[in-house]
Amino acid sequence: MYEKIETTVQAWQVLRDEISQQLDISAMEALIIIFSALIDGQVDRDDVDSEQIAQWATVTKKFNLTQFNSAQKRQIFQLVVVGSMMDDKLQANYQITPDAIGMWIGFMVKELGSNYKLPLHITDLGFGTGNLAATVTQVLEDDRQVELRGIENDDTMLTIANGLMNLLDEQWQLDFADAITLEEKVPTQIVIGDLPVGYYPNRDIEGYQVYQGDEEKLPYVHHLLIEKALKMLDDDGVAVLLVPAQLFKSEQAPALLNWLQTDDVYLQAILQFPKELFANPAANKHVLILQKSGQHATQAEPVLLAQIPQLTDKEANEKFIAEFDQWFKNNPGLKVQA
Structure with missing residues (x-):
């Protein structure tokens, strides 16, 4: 199961980096967009068109999070968030x-x-x-x-x-x-x-x-x-x-x-x-x-x-x-x- 968790984290990070670079925003801001796309397929930003949002939402579905229990989902969350905070060099x-x-x-x-x-x-x-x-x-x-x-x-x-x-x-x-x-x-x-x-x-x-x-x-x-x-x-x-x-x-x-x-x-x-x-x-x-x-x-x-x-x-x-x-x-x- 650890390999599946690692694969999911990597996929999440790739999408986060793509969004961050495309919109010139921080890693944490890109993470918020991923959560929005994951939850309801909606992103509240004027600089992103509906086609792009739909594409990101499609990618999030490939995370296949239903295969994980709550503890494993939380582990994925931690790894992604900690990595994003390190990228953004957030304070303690x-x-x-x-x-x-x-x-x-x-x-x-x-x-x-x-x-x-x-x-x-x-x-x-x-x-x-x-x-x-x-x-x-x-x-x-x-x-x-x-x-x-x-x-x-x-x-x-x-x-x-x-x-x-x-x-x-x-x-x-x-x-x-x-x-x-x-x-x-x-x-x-x-x-x-x-x-x-x-x-x-x-x-x-x-x-x-x-x-x-x-x-x-x-x-x-x-x-x-x-x-x-x-x-x-x-x-x-x-x-x-x-x-x-x-x-x-x-x-x-x-x-x-x-x-x-x-x-x-x-x-x-x-x-x-x-x-x-x-x-x-x-x-x-x-x-x-x-x-x-x-x-x-x-x-x-x-x-x-x-x-x-x-x-x-x-x-x-x-x-x-x-x-x-x-x-x-x-x-x-x-x-x-x-």
Whole structure:
């Protein structure tokens, strides 16, 4: 099957490069055209005639994607998107969340939602291309119903994510919005997110405790999104967030730490990934698990500080999973309640 996947990826790349060169556009823009042709045979561009669109749509049918299951389709998607991002030399915040990380997030979300009998409402507040959400739903959908909402403020990324949703035959609610200023509240038991790192371009924001206003310094967007995750959650809900490893070492960390000590939130776990997962040490990320206060939520004892092992180390993985399961059993308030 790997040879079929490789052949399909190559065919996709050939068509992408042809479109990119013909229209003088980026690889990601060409990828959007392929998704449009693949989904409904329509391309919303004035510089392309109907005959050319029909030709591209015919080529996409030769991909024969029906021969692949969801996991294989997602693998194809990853390889094509990563290659396109490399061609366009996109910055780190645009990179997709790798499976070696996404599968662990899915495992944690599955544990957190195991007691919830109704459809589990999950919001990804930094949706990107949707690969993290797709990985998590793949882990969960074997045994439960999931209703997923994705929020993204980059229209190119959201369009790619819409292509992934159609490719996998999912029914996600995708919102083109800035999560920081979004006021709409919907039922949400779990928030996930591979948070973008950097400065938020607006000092004039209200209602955030992690930023008290500074005439000289812009707020960190990842700090704001951490607090926003808690605002989005129902009472007792849990956030599982990918954050920079140096989160608590920045000049704005004191305000974040002060907020984490309020009655609104419980800091339940900080989990480190193997450094080998990150080619650039500065890109190293941790998992931050936070819980919103409510009727059932309590402070976990102890706060879990642990190292996630390499996926290839079977013995270490079994030990970590056993310890993680025991920690959950010792802290039943962590699981979202029906």
